[in-house]
Amino acid sequence: xxxxxxxxxxxxxxxxxxxxxxxxxxxxxxxxxxxxxxxxxxxxxxxxxxxxxxxxxxxxxxxxxxxxxxxxxxxxxxxxxxxxxxxxxxxxxxxxxxxxxxxxxxxxxxxxxxxxxxxxxxxxxxxxxxxxxxxxxxxxxxxxxxxxxxxxxxxxxxxxxxxxxxxxxxxxxxxxxxxxxxxxxxxxxxxxxxxxxxxxxxxxxxxxxxxxxxxxxxxxxxxxxxxxxxxxxxxxxxxxxxxxxxxxxxxxxxxxxxxxxxxxxxxxxxxxxxxx
Numbered sequence: 001x002x003x004x005x006x007x008x009x010x011x012x013x014x015x016x017x018x019x020x021x022x023x024x025x026x027x028x029x030x031x032x033x034x035x036x037x038x039x040x041x042x043x044x045x046x047x048x049x050x051x052x053x054x055x056x057x058x059x060x061x062x063x064x065x066x067x068x069x070x071x072x073x074x075x076x077x078x079x080x081x082x083x084x085x086x087x088x089x090x091x092x093x094x095x096x097x098x099x100x101x102x103x104x105x106x107x108x109x110x111x112x113x114x115x116x117x118x119x120x121x122x123x124x125x126x127x128x129x130x131x132x133x134x135x136x137x138x139x140x141x142x143x144x145x146x147x148x149x150x151x152x153x154x155x156x157x158x159x160x161x162x163x164x165x166x167x168x169x170x171x172x173x174x175x176x177x178x179x180x181x182x183x184x185x186x187x188x189x190x191x192x193x194x195x196x197x198x199x200x201x202x203x204x205x206x207x208x209x210x211x212x213x214x215x216x217x218x219x220x221x222x223x224x225x226x227x228x229x230x231x232x233x234x235x236x237x238x239x240x241x242x243x244x245x246x247x248x249x250x251x252x253x254x255x256x257x258x259x260x261x262x263x264x265x266x267x268x269x270x271x272x273x274x275x276x
Contacts (some may be wrong), residue, residue, distance in 0.1 A: 109174030
């Protein structure tokens, strides 16, 4: 794996009983890029995320990752080590502690950086106090970055859906990841909220220097923020390239809209209707 590659997945396959959810998928994620997985529902995109975060174990294939101590195989790591290796994720269905405040949820994201022991925390020693101050400072930086100041002390249960999505993103950033996995970040958001999400993803890459691996259906958002795109269908790779290259690939067009001839016919019909 070369120095410019942060994560490399090779020949990934996973089978659930008789269902082949992912079939021989390979891709590299370069440092400092936004790499996006697209495809119809059931294409296997979130399954790939679950393989990287070790919720699932691949039937075949490997995932190499440039960790803090050199390249390692993620497939050999236990799930509880993934966050400590610098990989954070959000979920398609928001996973927050609803009866805790925004601040408390974000402080949970600092758990991977805890270096104090049980007795030190029970006695609240100077080392523990210093760690708490540092954790609070890091969280406040993320709150400022995502404009969550107004919601700092609010219970998550009382927040609008769009704000909850941002809070989950903030909690992931509080882990200080090298690689951020975003599972459909615009799902359920309105147009304005989706535009804000696009700005934040760009800032996460450009200002924070975090590499982003994203699953997304909104092609407008994909085109705005993605450096490269991998299109999947039925668990298999269709095409990899820039957003424009992938969107114009015949196999991708067919997976989304039907055959190329069908799309051409549809365009002619629409044009005829407009002229009429």
